[in-house]
Amino acid sequence: MTQPGYELLARGGVPVVLAPMAGITNRAFRRLAREQARAATGGAATGIYVTEMITSRALVERNDETLRMIQTDPDESPRSVQLYGVDPATVAAAVHLLVDEDRADHIDLNFGCPVPKVTRKGGGSALPWKRGLFRAIVRSAVTTADETARAHGREPVPVTVKMRVGVDDEHITYLEAGRAAAEEGAAWVALHGRTASQLYGGTADWTTIARLVEELEPYGVPVLGNGDIWTHRHARRMVEQTGAAGVVVGRGCLGRPWLFGQLAASFTGRDIPPDPGLREVAAVMHHHAELLCDVLGDVKGPRDFRKHIAWYLKGFAVRRDLRQGLALADSLDEIDDYLAQLELDQPWPGEVSEGPRGRTQPGRRVALPDGWLDDPDDLEGFLDDISAAELSVSGG
Ligand SMILES: Cc1cc2nc3c(=O)[nH]c(=O)nc-3n(C[C@H](O)[C@H](O)[C@H](O)COP(=O)(O)O)c2cc1C
Numbered sequence: 001m002t003q004p005g006y007e008l009l010a011r012g013g014v015p016v017v018l019a020p021m022a023g024i025t026n027r028a029f030r031r032l033a034r035e036q037a038r039a040a041t042g043g044a045a046t047g048i049y050v051t052e053m054i055t056s057r058a059l060v061e062r063n064d065e066t067l068r069m070i071q072t073d074p075d076e077s078p079r080s081v082q083l084y085g086v087d088p089a090t091v092a093a094a095v096h097l098l099v100d101e102d103r104a105d106h107i108d109l110n111f112g113c114p115v116p117k118v119t120r121k122g123g124g125s126a127l128p129w130k131r132g133l134f135r136a137i138v139r140s141a142v143t144t145a146d147e148t149a150r151a152h153g154r155e156p157v158p159v160t161v162k163m164r165v166g167v168d169d170e171h172i173t174y175l176e177a178g179r180a181a182a183e184e185g186a187a188w189v190a191l192h193g194r195t196a197s198q199l200y201g202g203t204a205d206w207t208t209i210a211r212l213v214e215e216l217e218p219y220g221v222p223v224l225g226n227g228d229i230w231t232h233r234h235a236r237r238m239v240e241q242t243g244a245a246g247v248v249v250g251r252g253c254l255g256r257p258w259l260f261g262q263l264a265a266s267f268t269g270r271d272i273p274p275d276p277g278l279r280e281v282a283a284v285m286h287h288h289a290e291l292l293c294d295v296l297g298d299v300k301g302p303r304d305f306r307k308h309i310a311w312y313l314k315g316f317a318v319r320r321d322l323r324q325g326l327a328l329a330d331s332l333d334e335i336d337d338y339l340a341q342l343e344l345d346q347p348w349p350g351e352v353s354e355g356p357r358g359r360t361q362p363g364r365r366v367a368l369p370d371g372w373l374d375d376p377d378d379l380e381g382f383l384d385d386i387s388a389a390e391l392s393v394s395g396g
Pocket residue numbers: 019020021022023024052053082110111112113162192226227228229248249250251252358359394395396
């Protein structure tokens with residue numbers, strides 16, 4: 001039997017994964033990106049598109065908004081849901097719900113979130129440091145996914161892990177955590193080549209990805225590389241330099257959903273669609289806003305679209321009043337009015353628009369519970385912190 005991580009990658013047709021991004025990778029964005037990959041490959045390849053992170057406790061409590069966030073399109077395959085959790089039992093309950101109700105084909109576990117309100121309680125990227133807890137979460141998720149699928153006579157639902165290099169340079173966790181994930185049955189391990197203390201600053205260290213590839217080779221578990229893929233050329237370079245089985249692309253696709261078309265073409269040896277001029281970009285913006293209205297409604301849809309505008313227009317000459325108007329537009333009609341006023345005959349601006357977008361915060365000391373780093377095996381004093389780590393969380 002093929003290793004489940006490779007099998008999952010094969011379902012996407014190309015080893016390209018849309019990184020889970022809170023506030024971004026909702027059903028509308030995933031559809032937009034998927035359409036680009038399909039169009040560029042004549043329907044031959046799509047890739048894998050992961051939901052925003054879903055808090056396992058909110059899912060278990062059947063929070064309305066959370067149930068909406070795990071909805072997928074009928075043609076979305078595989079259906080990939082990312083869970084965030086700190087307690088093995090709650091994560092298991094969330095996995096059970098997803099598999100029992102046939103709501104996912106792939107479950108990714110988030111151990112990379114560097115947001116202070118999460119790490120301060122020992123969650124997200126602080127968690128792998130407590131190696132027993134990390135292992136227990138992966139084990140409970142994998143076992144529950146297997147058992148629940150088997151009870152229904154369905155195909156196994158692979159569980160994957162996404163993590164960072166460590167807490168900071170003095171507290172590196174990725175090799176030990178990677179081995180633990182492989183031993184507990186994770187189908188792949190995706191590594192963002194930064195520590196939590198680096199947040200989104202500097203550049204991702206791809207040598208850590210190469211090192212993890214080597215470390216997990218004996219287990220046959222694929223490693224996916226993540227961090228600073230801004231163009232299809234970066235993706236190919238990452239695979240060549242690290243030996244990663246695939247790439248996970250986050251900020252590079254903000255305001256650039258066609259990157260998935262270029263990636264799918266590149267990984268299947270097809271002609272790479274050229275970067276679009278402003279006329280094509282405006283058409284994509286309209287379509288994105290339209291999809292957001294379908295998914296979130298006519299009030300929330302246009303508001304949600306606002307955060308994407310500067311990313312789409314980066315590098316193009318656009319009058320300030322039009323940028324501002326778009327950023328305040330309340331309806332699809334209003335968005336279309338402004339788009340029609342752009343000077344549409346502008347070619348792609350080139351490298352100026354290819355650099356970092358989205359989160360770019362430089363590093364800082366990681367907020368952690370007092371004494372968290374003293375002993376990787378001591379959990380006793382931290383149980384209250386950990387159980388609070390799941391409340392009101394979003395983002396990675
Ligand atoms: C706006 C935003 C939201 C994010 N939300 C999540 C999340 O929900 N889950 C997660 O695992 N990572 C999250 N991340 C991290 C990304 O998945 C990715 O690991 C990181 O951005 C590095 O990859 P990149 O350089 O390709 O952007 C988020 C990143 C950004 C910019």
